[in-house]
Amino acid sequence: MVKDKLMLWSICLLAALTAVPLLAILGEVLLRGYDQLSWTFFTEPTPTAYRAMKAIDAGEPIPGGIANGIVGTMIILGMAIVVAVPLGILCGTFLAQNSKKRFAQIVSYLTDLLQGTPSVIIGIITYIWVVVPMKGYSAIAGSVALCIMMLPLIIRSTEETLKILPSSLKEAGLALGGNKARVMLKVQLPAAFGGIFTGVLLAISRVIGETAPLMFTALGCSLMRFSIDKPISAVPLLIWEFFNDPNLQELIWGASLFLLLFVLTLNITAKYLAKKWNQ
């Protein structure tokens, strides 16, 4: 009995300890970042190292913010979503409908392979595929990288959601005289909307903080840019830049706080919606 108690307590203790890093990271980013968040932090682009240095010498806070990164993230991610979501849903539908066929099993295996591929390798691949032929870094290259990373996640969530739908739903649709395509579009996909939507949200929250694949594709840029064929910044790229530039280090925590809050909110929203739709 003593052994039993000891085991129970040590499990509780060690399990509770895993919450420590989460609290520590949240706490540190919050405490060091909250006073940097202001209106100008979201409306102004990053300062040049020279401007930052002058401000530091004068004892003033560093001017500027992360607006260029926010705009860049929105452009890169937006283009990736527009391509990855429909493609992923269609491919996931294919897998759910043909799960017994050899070709579908191969596609399913390759989806796993792509999902497990390290993000830095996706960066290399996009560099070879897009940056080299286009002769330059661009927002397009960045979104190709994020799109490749999102695809497997959306495919999987679509496939799994469609597979757990009751088969009576499909049969009722077919009995009413709809063909397979109509039943899928008008009955099955709408019924699976909740699961697919959650999957898309989780996919976005996974790729929005990715840094490595953007380093060799979107590159980064300290100007506010809206063009898609030129180098562009993104919030995680800015954090990496601030980390490496001693003059800009003050801005790290504000940018990290913004990114962290965004990612965790997306995560929690997705989980909440999943729970609500499952009931």
Next chain:
Amino acid sequence: MNDKLYRIILFITALIMPIVCGGVVYALVTDAYDAFEHFGFLKFLTSSEWSYTEGNEQYGALPFITGTLMTTLLALIFCIPFSLPVALFVGEYFKGTKVASVLSTVTDLLAGIPSIIYGLWGFYTLRPIIMALNISPQGSGVLTASLVLAIMIVPYAASLSAEFIKMVPNDLKEGAYSLGATHSEVVKKVIFPVAGSGIFSSYVLAIGRALGETMTVTMLIGNTNNIPISITSTGNSMASIIANQFGEADDLRLSSLIAIGLILFLITALINMIGKIMIKRARIA
């Protein structure tokens, strides 16, 4: 829309996966070819030199393969004492309770934190602690990187293991209790043997995650191109050398970095495949 068109559209979109994956392998192999041809495949794997003096460029992958293996192995060792209790907590001791769902939310959120933020935390919080404890003078190194990596893979290992622990049939456990077994004996004699292969496979997949983790390792491993001789020394992993040098590299160095990428891709693919096969078997059993 008629059925035939619908089927063709679905088939065409499904073709994207073979095209993308084939393209990944093709691009990596053709661009890594220069390095393999210049140094020889085996020599590239076993050489520990990495110098870019013009005229006498020498590139070898051994320091980075060693760095990756060391960080991954250490991260796995650090991760087990935390992920296993979490799995038992969620999957057995407090199965289905409110506390268990709180703990799984916590681990889910840990999995959601971007790796660059883990890197920052490791650099600004953990590194000073390691320096203060006199473990290593510069603070960064294989040990620091592995510690943060371990935290990052706990959620993956724990949630999958918990799933297998939950699946252990109740009548097996009740049978053991009726024979007079205590709770800890049930865990040791029933749950571990029955769920063991599933738990093991979840660690294999966690290894797959740790192998390719880039930003955290890049920020914490110290970025030196030598073979790390002890766990406190600095080094580079395969992912971190790519992250560090890809942007400035050209010609032979670029090809060598892509060759390292190819090796990393193959190792991760192999580990993930083994993990997936083991999981499938464990689910059927």
